[in-house]
Amino acid sequence: MAGAAPHVMVLPFPAQGHVTPLMELSHRLVDHGFQVTFVCTEPIHKLLLDALQRDADGDSGGGEALDGIRLVSIPDGLADGDSRRDLGKVLAGVLGRVPGYVVELIRATEASGERKVRWLVADSTMACCYQAARDLGVRVASVCPASAACLVTSLRIPQLVQDGFFDHNGFPKRNGKIELAPGMPPLCPTQMAWNIDGAPEGRQAAFELVLGMAQVTGLAEIVMCNSFLEAETAAFELCPDIVPIGPLFADQELRKPVGQFWPEDASCLEWLDAQPEGSVVYVAFGSFTIFDPRQFRELAEGLELTGRPFLWVVRPDFTSGGLSKAWFDEFQKRVAGKGVIVSWCPQQQVLAHPAVACFVSHCGWNSAMEGARNGVPILCWPYFSDQFANRSYICDIWRTGLGVTHGEDGVVTKEEVKTRLEQLTGDKGIAERARVLGDAARKSVSEGGSSYDNFKRFVHLLTE
Known part of the structure; x- marks a missing residue:
């Protein structure tokens, strides 16, 4: 024109x-x-x-x-x-x-x-x-x-x-x-x-x-x-x-701003550079999910139990209050060096990083697509709205991830977190299907x- x-x-x-x-x-x-x-x-x-x-x-x-x-x-x-x-x-x-x-x-x-x-x-x-x-x-x-x-x-x-x-x-x-x-x-x-x-x-x-x-x-x-x-x-x-x-x-180099509401802590990318390939558990629950203090503790201790390095996004408003500051400080001390906690991060760059082994996600669609594009297996922890259908895609249709099981009291225990992460990272079939889906995703936009x-x-x- x-x-x-x-x-x-x-x-x-x-x-x-x-x-x-x-x-x-x-x-x-x-x-x-x-x-x-x-x-x-x-x-x-x-x-x-x-x-x-x-x-x-x-x-x-x-x-x-x-x-x-x-x-x-x-x-x-x-x-x-x-x-x-x-x-x-x-x-x-x-x-x-x-x-x-x-x-x-x-x-x-x-x-x-x-x-x-x-x-x-x-x-x-x-x-x-x-x-x-x-x-x-x-x-x-x-x-x-x-x-x-x-x-x-x-x-x-x-x-x-x-x-x-x-x-x-x-x-x-x-x-x-x-x-x-x-x-x-x-x-x-x-x-x-x-x-x-x-x-x-x-x-x-x-x-x-x-x-x-x-x-x-x-x-x-x-x-x-x-x-x-x-x-x-x-x-x-x-x-x-x-x-x-x-x-x-936004761009191949993942450098253009994508309209994040919180300041991104890019220092975690340098920490990822120092981790072995395929070793890190990346944990992020999007912008809406809120955990009660007990669930927050179970997730934290479950990540610690895996013994793997982890990168965990904890928004300032991520828990509904009542979390003991003393307990959280003590937890951060115990996992120092092994686990990094940030308030927000450049997720697309994180998921594209070779050090990342898997993604613990609420299964929002952007996260599902970013995981798919990078061939990353996902541990699904849906919260509301379309996230349950997205879990079904990931676990049942693409078969590139696993879901967590809530206990009778509605809480996902630390043992469940540890067991599921071990299953997910040890499953060669899931890893291969995630890789194939990633190839198809990249091909479609090329x-x-x-x-x-x-x-x-x-x-x-x-x-x-």
Whole structure:
């Protein structure tokens, strides 16, 4: 296309696991010459700017831009004093108010003399904004940061309600697993993406949001997914409208910022350099999981029992309080040199490191894809939402990992942690299958690969 590059507005759902893949996509669009405005809700925008400011050391220009991506914010629709850890309130704000804010932003952008926004490239979870954008003459492309199976399930919900699996509020009416197709994770009606803890209104908002995703194929001109053909063959066959463009990453060298909310402690990479190949257990539970003090202790002591070096990401808000500081200090003393604990780390660089033997994960989709791309076996410890289906992919379909078993009191014991890690790291079949999946993932995003070609098609569509 001759003339100026089209102006694309990118809109993730306000959570780390959604911001990361859309930020990666944005870097790729900038590389193809697009003007990108990245839209976050105010609290997320602030976290991003703070993290960038810390990482900048004066070289990225800090401020409101990031490697050619312009960062702008909109309100999140929550009242003063509402907790942003309350997922129900966050969802209600997204559904009720965010579409209006997006409309205001598009209008204000054009009124300011900026180039007209040609495309809204939006998270499939933000489908509530699609119609509003189209009403302004803005074209819509959808990006699903979760698995294709997760999106296919959302598209099937009206049918599942009709077939009597759920009532009109998403409550299960029938027991037993739901199998959409052989080769896809079977669904447990009590572990659907909208089953969140907290007030019933929150659960209702979550169900509405997932139900809204059923409209993406009608309103978006292209529906993409951070996945690859070999990982989810059955899901892509069941729904050929969904186009795999993953596993997404910002750049081959893993140097570009992917929109982390917390400052990354890169010193752990130097520590990894000093460890033997295939020796380290990497442990990270994403940005949302919270452990109670007892579970935290069992995990810590289980890691210690393995006798292996470990790298463990413990966010400042990772435990629900009540953890004895004296106990934790004592633990850190005992494992000094052997175990490294950081508050956040550059996960993609860690998983690509030859010293890493396996990954203990909550099975968020980004983590599943990053593990797959690097051929790393995974010990699965899912927590909520789509993580149970992702565990099923890893343990039952790809067979590149194992799951932990909770005791009757709901706690995973230190003995279980030790036993499972020994099984996982000693299983040559798992290691080989993980390697083969990693090869397929890398091939798909290399020149001539299916995800590579699909991405080219997307770029072409944006420039029409």
